[in-house]
Amino acid sequence: MTRLLISCCLILLSTMATVAQQTTTAQVLGPWHGTLEAPGTRVTVIFRLSSSESGQFAATMDVPMQGVKGMPIPEAEIKQDSLYLRIPAGGIAFAGKLTGPESISGSWKQAGMDFPLALSKGEAPVARRPQMPVKPYPYLEQEVTVENKTAGITLAGTLSIPEGKGKHPAVILFTGSGKQDRDMSLMGHKPFLVLADHLTRQGFAVLRLDDRGAGKSGGNHAVATTQDFVSDAQAAYTFLKTHQQVNPKKIGLLGISEGALIASSVAAANKDAAFVVLMAGPAVPGVDLLVSQNEALLKSQLPEESLQKYLKLRRAQFEVAASTTEVFEASRKVRELEKDARASLTEEDKQLAQLLVPQAENAVVAQIMTPWMRHFLAYDPAPALQQLKMPVLALNGSKDLQVPAAVNLAATEKALHSAGNKRYTIKELPGLNHIFQTADTGQVHEYATIEETLAPVALETISTWMKGVVK
DSSP: OHHHHHHHHHHHHHHHHHHHHHHHHHHHOEEEEEEEEETTEEEEEEEEEEEOTTOOEEEEEEEGGGTEEEEEOSEEEEETTEEEEEEGGGTEEEEEEEEETTEEEEEEEETTEEEEEEEEESOOOOOOOTTOOOSSOSEEEEEEEEEETTTTEEEEEEEEEESSSSOEEEEEEEOOSSSOOTTOOBTTBOHHHHHHHHHHHTTOEEEEEOOTTSTTOOSOGGGOOHHHHHHHHHHHHHHHHTOTTEEEEEEEEEEETHHHHHHHHHHHHOTTOOEEEEESOOOSOHHHHHHHHHHHHHTTTSOHHHHHHHHHHHHHHHHHHHHOOSHHHHHHHHHHHHHHHHHTOOGGGHHHHHHSOGGGHHHHHHHHTSHHHHHHHHOOSHHHHTTOOSOEEEEEETTOSSSOHHHHHHHHHHHHHHTTOOOEEEEEETTBOTTSOBOSSOOTTHHHHOSOSSOHHHHHHHHHHHHHHHO
16 A cells, blocks of 8 residues: 555656646747857847647757857757757857746856856847838849859849949949858848948949858858958959949949958959958958957956967967968967967966866867968968059048057058059048947947947948049
């Protein structure tokens, strides 16, 4: 009888546990969002939790700031009142506990580092983007394709054309680094859509393309370098010169960040380009640029002595990646430098130690050793800039932490002046960040929180200068 009573109790407890588990699973289904704060960055993460008809629990992840949407999470599990999500390939794990009907308290682990991440149920608040153009537009839009016969790929994009007969002056827009679509969609912003809209209303035909491997364009972005993107840009320039509604003698090139490198390279090879606009254009060698970028981004977070140790390490690793031809040997040297730096840390380097944890070593090596990064680190923009004889407008924001204004504008002017170019304009725009928003600090995590997509002063500076050049 006692055994029977115990058995009944076990059955009852088992049933209650099953019901509780089902209740918890039902309670967590749907979207959850939270803000992840790490050194130098703040990003919104959205988990979407679902259950199939068979009861299989599943999850995906969005990181709008990084263009991640619907990324499958291979390992998703509910245990009592706790949620466990893991992406083994990225070394990412989230563990959280349900603390209320609409709240989960947890932590995000990645590359050996642990960051608190509190989740709230529901979609993340949608940021206002008041500059986003609204149809119908007072101009024409054409979906176009551009053949890069050299690379054997087809690029897709949009050509916006002012109303009115005749051939119009034109400009081609080149995006910054990373896999970008034609609008340069970034953290809820579409800078190139806003810029194209503004310039088309000012009388310019504007061509913007999805990067190779992005949007509707063919090709493999993962193995491409800046030189490959120059090849794509050359195909775009050739395409536009034969368009019936474009004046072939008044085609200019505009690029932002890496796109500025692309614009100057294409212009150097095409002396008939009408003008060049360089927005936050790097003008110093890649190693120097990334060291100065690291310094600008981290100087408010690390003590001076620790910061200098970090910059010394990164410079040494960047120089190895840029100069060592054999990939395996370069990777070995980069890894060895990381280990030596970690071994030399002192008690005063506690904050620096968080950036040099052993678990992050593989990620550091992988990032530095990509084909794009190695090419970028070895690239010197000066020779291309020294070949530009056409009108050039170079702009930087004073709060640009990715391509610091002072050193890069000075280097741009030096290169143009040494080439005898007397038709250039150099401007530093006060208070603007790397993507030309009015900013507080210039830190990357601000980009998403700022409602403004492109500062009006940047738009007006560009369009007024361009109209003066082609009149």
